[in-house]
Amino acid sequence: MSRMSWPFVAGNFPLITRTEGLYLYDDSGRKILDAAGGAVVSNIGHGRGRVAEAMAAAASETSYVVPPFQTPSRLALVDTLDQNWLPRSLTRAHFSSGGTEANEAAMKLALQYQQAIGEHQRVKLVGRSISYHGTTLATASISGHPGRKRGLESALPDYVSVPAPYPLRAPEGLNLDSIGQYYLDQMRDVLMAEGADTIAGFIAEPITGSSGGAIVPPEDYWPKVRSLCDELGIILILDEVMTGFGRTGLDFGYQHWPIEPDILVSGKGLAGGYAPLGGVFTNERVGSAIESAGYQVMFNTFGAHPSACAAAVEVLTIMREEELVERAATQGAYLHNQLSLAFSDHPFVAEVRGRGLLAAIEVVADRSTLDRFPQELSVSNQIVAEGLDRGVFYYFGGTGEVRDVVCLGPAFTATNSEIDQMVDVLVQSVTAAVGN
Ligand SMILES: Cc1ncc(COP(=O)(O)O)c(C=O)c1O
Structure with missing residues (x-):
C-alpha cells in the first residue's frame, strides 16, 4: 500500500x-x-480506438514541440476548427491544457486588448454571482462559487460580480417579459457604480454549468448583455468550457441566442476527455490590437500538445461524421x-x-x-x-x-x-x- x-x-x-x-x-x-x-x-x-491511434501516431511522430511551432496535428486542429466549428468572426486561436488556463488567458487577453487600444483605465474584470471558471487564484476569484474559495477568501484578488440569472429564485412579481430586463438592469447598475469605463471584460457561461446546475437564462438576456457590452466598450468572454462542442444541442451554447462573443473559451469537449486541451478563440479586433501593441501571449508548456491536438481532430471529426x-x-x-x-x-x-x-x-x-x-x-x-x-x-x-x-x-x-x-x-x- x-x-x-x-x-x-x-x-x-x-x-x-x-x-x-x-x-x-x-x-x-x-x-x-x-x-x-x-x-x-x-x-x-x-x-474510441481511432482517437487513441491518432494520439499514438502524433506522439511517435512529434512527441513534444514547443507550442508556437507548427506540427501536423496542430495545423489539422486549427483547420478543423476553422472549417467546421467556429464562427467566421473568431479568427485567432490559443491553446492551453485545460479550461482554467484557457479562461485565465482569455481574461488576460481582454485586459491586454484594452491597454492596446489606449483604454488604460480599463483594468477590471467582471464575473457573475453563480459561476465557475477555474482553479487559479484569478479564475477562482472571478467565479461565483464560495464553496471552492474556502480558506482562500482573504487572499483572493477582488473582481466585480453581477447577479447571474436564476429564474427559479428570481424576485416575485417578475414574468417572462420582465425577468431578462431585471438581470440586465442589475448588471448595468453594478457596472455604473464601478465606473463602466474602468471595465475591461465580462466573463460568463452562456448556460451556467454545474455551479448553478444547468441554469438557462431568460430568452432576451444574452442579446441585451451583448448590446450592453458593446455600448460600454466591454469585451464579452463566453466560457464554453462545459457547453462548447455540442453539449447543449448546438455547436456552442451561445448559439441559442443571436449573439457572438469577442472571446470564446473551450476545454472539456474539445478533445472529448481523450486528452487535456483548452482553446481560446478571439475575434480579429482583439487579436490584431494585441499583436500591434507587441504584447506577449505566453504559452503554457503543454498548450497545444501534439497528441492532444490529434485527439481533438479525431473527436471533432467523429462528431461531424456521426x-x-x-x-x-x-x-x-x-x-x-x-x-x-x-x-x-x-x-x-x-x-x-x-x-x-x-x-x-x-x-x-x-x-x-x-x-x-x-x-x-x-x-x-x-x-x-x-x-x-x-x-x-x-x-x-x-x-x-x-x-x-x-x-x-x-x-x-x-x-x-x-x-x-x-x-x-x-x-x-x-x-x-x-x-x-
Ligand atoms: C464552465 C467551466 N469553466 C472552467 C472550468 C475549469 O476547467 P478545467 O477543470 O479544465 O481547468 C470548468 C470545469 O468544470 C467549467 O465547467
Whole structure:
C-alpha cells in the first residue's frame, strides 16, 4: 500500500480499470453508467480506438514541440476548427491544457486588448454571482462559487460580480417579459457604480454549468448583455468550457441566442476527455490590437500538445461524421422529457432544467417555499453516492450557497434505454437520500 495520499483530500472513490461507451468498469468488473460523462467531458463516449491511434501516431511522430511551432496535428486542429466549428468572426486561436488556463488567458487577453487600444483605465474584470471558471487564484476569484474559495477568501484578488440569472429564485412579481430586463438592469447598475469605463471584460457561461446546475437564462438576456457590452466598450468572454462542442444541442451554447462573443473559451469537449486541451478563440479586433501593441501571449508548456491536438481532430471529426451535435439535441429532448415526467410531482424537486445533454435537478426541502436542506446534510453528495451504489454516476453541482443540485451530462451517443436508466436511478437516489 502506498504511503502517498492521492487524491490530496481523501475520499472513497472507485478504481476504474476500463472505460467503454457510456460505461466505467471497476477493478471487480462492476459496470457504472456514466451519466455525467466524467466531469461533463466525454461527448463522444469512451473507448474510441481511432482517437487513441491518432494520439499514438502524433506522439511517435512529434512527441513534444514547443507550442508556437507548427506540427501536423496542430495545423489539422486549427483547420478543423476553422472549417467546421467556429464562427467566421473568431479568427485567432490559443491553446492551453485545460479550461482554467484557457479562461485565465482569455481574461488576460481582454485586459491586454484594452491597454492596446489606449483604454488604460480599463483594468477590471467582471464575473457573475453563480459561476465557475477555474482553479487559479484569478479564475477562482472571478467565479461565483464560495464553496471552492474556502480558506482562500482573504487572499483572493477582488473582481466585480453581477447577479447571474436564476429564474427559479428570481424576485416575485417578475414574468417572462420582465425577468431578462431585471438581470440586465442589475448588471448595468453594478457596472455604473464601478465606473463602466474602468471595465475591461465580462466573463460568463452562456448556460451556467454545474455551479448553478444547468441554469438557462431568460430568452432576451444574452442579446441585451451583448448590446450592453458593446455600448460600454466591454469585451464579452463566453466560457464554453462545459457547453462548447455540442453539449447543449448546438455547436456552442451561445448559439441559442443571436449573439457572438469577442472571446470564446473551450476545454472539456474539445478533445472529448481523450486528452487535456483548452482553446481560446478571439475575434480579429482583439487579436490584431494585441499583436500591434507587441504584447506577449505566453504559452503554457503543454498548450497545444501534439497528441492532444490529434485527439481533438479525431473527436471533432467523429462528431461531424456521426452527427452527434444533432443527437445531443434529440437525446437531450428525450432526457428532459423523461426527467420532467419523473419529477413533475416530486415534493423535493423544485426544477428540472438545462438544454440538450446538459441537465440538472434542484432538490429542496420544501417545494412551495423553495427552502433548502441544511448545508451540513450535503444532499447532493448523498444523492450522487446513492446513484453510484446503484451503478450510475451523476455530477454534483452547486456552489455552497446554491445547493442540492445534481447534474447530468452523458455522452451524446446515449440511447433511450440508457437515459431511462439514468432517470429511474436518479428517482431512486433522490428518494433514498431525502424521501418522497
Ligand atoms: C464552465 C467551466 N469553466 C472552467 C472550468 C475549469 O476547467 P478545467 O477543470 O479544465 O481547468 C470548468 C470545469 O468544470 C467549467 O465547467
